[in-house]
Amino acid sequence: MSATSTDIFRLLDVEKTYDIGRASASLFGAGKRRKLAALDGVRLTVKPGESLALVGESGSGKTTLLRVLLGLTAPTDGRALFREKEIAELKGDDRDRFARDVALIYQDARGSLNPRMTVLDLVAEPLDHHGLCPRAERRDRVAALLQRVGLPAEMMGRYTSALSGGQVRRVAIARALASNPSVLVADEAVSGLDVSTQAQLLKLLRDLQRDMGVSLVFITHDLGVAAYLCERIAVMYLGRIVETGATREVLTAPAHPYTRALLNASPKFFAPIAEPLPGEIPSPIDLPKGCRFAGRCVEARDDCRLTDPALRADGARAFACLHPLDRPRALG
Amino acid sequence: MADVTLPAAGLRRRPATLAGVWAYARSHVWFLIACAVALAYVLAAAFAPWVAPHAPTDQDMMNFMSPPAWGPHLLGTDSFGQDLLSRTIYGARYALAIGLGAVAIGAFGGLVIGMAAGLSGGAVEWALMRFVDALLALPSLIMAIAFISILGQGVDKVVLAVGVALIGPFSRTVRGDVLQVKAQAFVEAAGLMGVKRLMVVWRHVLPNVIFPLAVQATIRVSYAILVSSGLSFLGIGVTPPTPDWGLMIAEGRSFVSFAPWIAGVPGAALAILLIALSVVGDGVREQFDPKLKKEA
Amino acid sequence: MAAALAIPRSDPAGATPAAAPADALLRVENLSLTRGEKLILDDVSFALKRGATLALVGESGAGKSTIALALIGLLARPQVGLDGRMLFDGADLATSSERDWLRLRGRRISMIFQDASSALNPCFTVGAQLMTPLRRLLGLSKAQARKRAVELLEGVGLSDAESRLDAYPHQLSGGMQQRVMIAIALSTNPELLLADEPTSALDVTIQAQIVRLILDETRKRGASCIFVLHDLALASQACDEIVVLYGGQVMEAGPAETVLREPLHPYTVGLKACVLEIDTEELEPLPSGSPSFASKRPGCRFAPRCASALEKCAGEKPPLIETRGRRLACWNPVA
Numbered sequence: 001m002s003a004t005s006t007d008i009f010r011l012l013d014v015e016k017t018y019d020i021g022r023a024s025a026s027l028f029g030a031g032k033r034r035k036l037a038a039l040d041g042v043r044l045t046v047k048p049g050e051s052l053a054l055v056g057e058s059g060s061g062k063t064t065l066l067r068v069l070l071g072l073t074a075p076t077d078g079r080a081l082f083r084e085k086e087i088a089e090l091k092g093d094d095r096d097r098f099a100r101d102v103a104l105i106y107q108d109a110r111g112s113l114n115p116r117m118t119v120l121d122l123v124a125e126p127l128d129h130h131g132l133c134p135r136a137e138r139r140d141r142v143a144a145l146l147q148r149v150g151l152p153a154e155m156m157g158r159y160t161s162a163l164s165g166g167q168v169r170r171v172a173i174a175r176a177l178a179s180n181p182s183v184l185v186a187d188e189a190v191s192g193l194d195v196s197t198q199a200q201l202l203k204l205l206r207d208l209q210r211d212m213g214v215s216l217v218f219i220t221h222d223l224g225v226a227a228y229l230c231e232r233i234a235v236m237y238l239g240r241i242v243e244t245g246a247t248r249e250v251l252t253a254p255a256h257p258y259t260r261a262l263l264n265a266s267p268k269f270f271a272p273i274a275e276p277l278p279g280e281i282p283s284p285i286d287l288p289k290g291c292r293f294a295g296r297c298v299e300a301r302d303d304c305r306l307t308d309p310a311l312r313a314d315g316a317r318a319f320a321c322l323h324p325l326d327r328p329r330a331l332g
Numbered sequence: 333m334a335d336v337t338l339p340a341a342g343l344r345r346r347p348a349t350l351a352g353v354w355a356y357a358r359s360h361v362w363f364l365i366a367c368a369v370a371l372a373y374v375l376a377a378a379f380a381p382w383v384a385p386h387a388p389t390d391q392d393m394m395n396f397m398s399p400p401a402w403g404p405h406l407l408g409t410d411s412f413g414q415d416l417l418s419r420t421i422y423g424a425r426y427a428l429a430i431g432l433g434a435v436a437i438g439a440f441g442g443l444v445i446g447m448a449a450g451l452s453g454g455a456v457e458w459a460l461m462r463f464v465d466a467l468l469a470l471p472s473l474i475m476a477i478a479f480i481s482i483l484g485q486g487v488d489k490v491v492l493a494v495g496v497a498l499i500g501p502f503s504r505t506v507r508g509d510v511l512q513v514k515a516q517a518f519v520e521a522a523g524l525m526g527v528k529r530l531m532v533v534w535r536h537v538l539p540n541v542i543f544p545l546a547v548q549a550t551i552r553v554s555y556a557i558l559v560s561s562g563l564s565f566l567g568i569g570v571t572p573p574t575p576d577w578g579l580m581i582a583e584g585r586s587f588v589s590f591a592p593w594i595a596g597v598p599g600a601a602l603a604i605l606l607i608a609l610s611v612v613g614d615g616v617r618e619q620f621d622p623k624l625k626k627e628a
Numbered sequence: 629m630a631a632a633l634a635i636p637r638s639d640p641a642g643a644t645p646a647a648a649p650a651d652a653l654l655r656v657e658n659l660s661l662t663r664g665e666k667l668i669l670d671d672v673s674f675a676l677k678r679g680a681t682l683a684l685v686g687e688s689g690a691g692k693s694t695i696a697l698a699l700i701g702l703l704a705r706p707q708v709g710l711d712g713r714m715l716f717d718g719a720d721l722a723t724s725s726e727r728d729w730l731r732l733r734g735r736r737i738s739m740i741f742q743d744a745s746s747a748l749n750p751c752f753t754v755g756a757q758l759m760t761p762l763r764r765l766l767g768l769s770k771a772q773a774r775k776r777a778v779e780l781l782e783g784v785g786l787s788d789a790e791s792r793l794d795a796y797p798h799q800l801s802g803g804m805q806q807r808v809m810i811a812i813a814l815s816t817n818p819e820l821l822l823a824d825e826p827t828s829a830l831d832v833t834i835q836a837q838i839v840r841l842i843l844d845e846t847r848k849r850g851a852s853c854i855f856v857l858h859d860l861a862l863a864s865q866a867c868d869e870i871v872v873l874y875g876g877q878v879m880e881a882g883p884a885e886t887v888l889r890e891p892l893h894p895y896t897v898g899l900k901a902c903v904l905e906i907d908t909e910e911l912e913p914l915p916s917g918s919p920s921f922a923s924k925r926p927g928c929r930f931a932p933r934c935a936s937a938l939e940k941c942a943g944e945k946p947p948l949i950e951t952r953g954r955r956l957a958c959w960n961p962v963a
Contacts, residue, residue, distance in 0.1 A: 057831040057832075057833055057834075058831055070524060071524075072520070072524070095526060096526055099524065099525050099526035102524075104521065104524060106517050106521065108517055111516055111517040111518065112517035112518050112520075112521045113518055113521075114518045114522075114535070114536050114539075114540070115540070116539040116540060116543075117535075125522075125525070125527075126525055129525055129526065129527055130525075130526075164918070166916060179525075192828075194687040194688055194858060195687070195858055195859070195860070195899060195902040195903060196687060196898065196899065196902050196913055196914040196916070197687075197916065198902065199901075199902035199904070199911045199912075199913035199914070200913040200914075200916060202904070202911060203911050203913055221831055221832060222832070222904070223832075223906060224903075224904030224905055224906060224908060225904055227904070227906050227907070227908065228904050228908055228911065251906050252906075261833060262832060262833065263906065264836070265832040265833045265835065265836040266832050266906070267835075267859055267861035267862040267864075267865055268861055268865070268905060269860075269861045269864045269865075269888065269903075269905070270864050270865070270885065270888070270889070271865060272865065273836060273839060273840050273843070273865050273866065274836065276833060276836035276837040276840055277833045277836070277837075280801055280803055280804075280834065281831075
């Protein structure tokens, strides 16, 4: 217990299934009740000051995992702990502390900011709410936060509708930083922007993370972003973590064929476009037994379709694959 | 003027500033004209005692049913010798007061019911919305007639009846907006921060619902005026000798074949005001409702 | 229109880009486009060979999509003023009437949009939307069109094509919708395919599938393809030629390999430095800023953001000149 008590987040075999009603075989025939397993036995820790990337295609369960971390969804099974306390059951002071300590940067930054509030009010809202700053210092604090994210203080009087996409994201980051959190959770926080704006924001986020020593949980589908921003990576597929470890190690020598497929698919200068991964991520309803990646895996063998591989540790890394790819043994 | 941000229906709004409205008005001549006409009505109504050449109920028995002509009665007189111009000007007072009053009641009632339904969900929402469906099942005019028959006649009763009849449509709009706002990320974000539910409603939901409601209201004023005039025309609204347009049209109806101006003058006043208000309402909506905004 | 275009042309006589090959399918020459007071495209020239692929790259506001819309005749005219030529197989698209466009659009020039879910009509089945161009433009019978539609869907890698014909767009995933869009765009065997950010809404794995599909299918048909992209790495993988645009001006253009391996324009260098690869350690992002479209402003539009800008850059627009295997518009190129 003492060894792990510093962990900020600890997920123990978290499962989240949604009941999606009956499969309608016919209009009157009662189909069997179907379950959608959005998360299926996820084990994960986030340590103070650590940066973790969650990557995977849409439908891999990244977003559900994020909602569990934020206490927006309670797991159906397993435990999701924040500083050793069940997130879904936080109350009173613990709940306040959680709200102050964990800040979320939304994918849709504009949608996460009330369009009828000025930048000043938006950034000051966490300060006001948690009573972190006397009224008189409010403007100065907001100005300092804006400066921290590279925005001029004159922006305080503006509404978000008058700001560019990059500026809105900066406001969202400033607001997230306002309560001086120990974890920043970001959901695709740089997608859909021009490359130059994206690069600026990534640099900003990395600097903030390093300078302030906050933990960062960054959800992305872009391996380049994951590699740049995060020391650790967890690759998700159909509600499971299929490979995890130090980002550089995982990405230079992936053990799981899915990680390799993701790597091949990301654009690389002058390389011919690799043979893409066949098919699409299957629906998480009524999964076949065996490895859930087997249907798209070029390395799949007979036993892959029968045995469901568990995530097994290999030094600092872990992967869920019966026949991992060859990689240099030096590390780990 | 950058800090005067006016609202948009729905949420994907563009900043709408007074400067923006002015720019819109300048490029839309009809909107500008309609605004001027509506303003003229408002001014005429406000300063009726100074603008009108006669008192509305003064009877000039020497000149009854005289046609519009240059002289003491520019727009002619009715069968009681009352000056039509003066009565029409005073009529604007009633029309606007009833229209605005009814819309205020309807919008407020709609806001309360719509907010309650949209925020509560479940059985409460179901019950409230079935009530609203019942209100919507009958046309507003029929609904207003029903209320009048309960409340009795008079200006205040007409305002109340038409206002209640408008609650239905307003409730629907408000509930729709509430549901839309509730699903927004910033509402969830406030919840994550631990902001109390009531505070979330007050700071985040209400402002995003009120402004589209205000736009709605501007459009419905003309409708309320039309319904109230209809009531008076049917003889169950405002009582004579109040210079109400609907009433005036009803009075002039019998003389339409040989003294068409008696019904025609208040009729034209009503028609012009309604057209002007619709053009203004459409302009406001076009400016603030991004769904209608054409791509540049 | 002419008044708004009072820009000093570098050399009106020799304005024809030297790089235009004789067998070009498409030659865009000195294309300028004004919208109100704004000059959206400023003297854009490039050429595309038959069977080649070209990437238009740049940040938002660069005019990439505007060029694509101009090339398929979907610009709202007469609100925009168009000057210059767009020679498609010898005919000038810039002066085409709506009648001419009806013969071109969807038949010889097709387009794939960024967001397939909104480009497909939710009220009609995939089959109906796919068969309409086959019947209307190619004059096939209903049975023929259905058969061809199945072939097309199989061609774009949709399994179970026969039953997909009766599916509505919302029943398909984003990747599958984009495949249907590609099938529709290719159904008439166009000579030029315009793809406006065809994969930016999709997962990387699906992105690779879709880009390969577009390349394979256009190659098979000998068609040319213009990609509108913001990802330089993807452009280097998918395209033979590249045109780097900023604020409606061509900064650098030429073979993708040459331009991207050794970019000479500070903007191309800056854009390339923003691209993250797996082994990127440090980023040197371009400073923020967006171009001014004021038509009266002379000079290079990138100058205000350019680290190596000279005094001259703001005052005089650099001509697009042939140098080191590419065309370049810069007074102070890198190295």
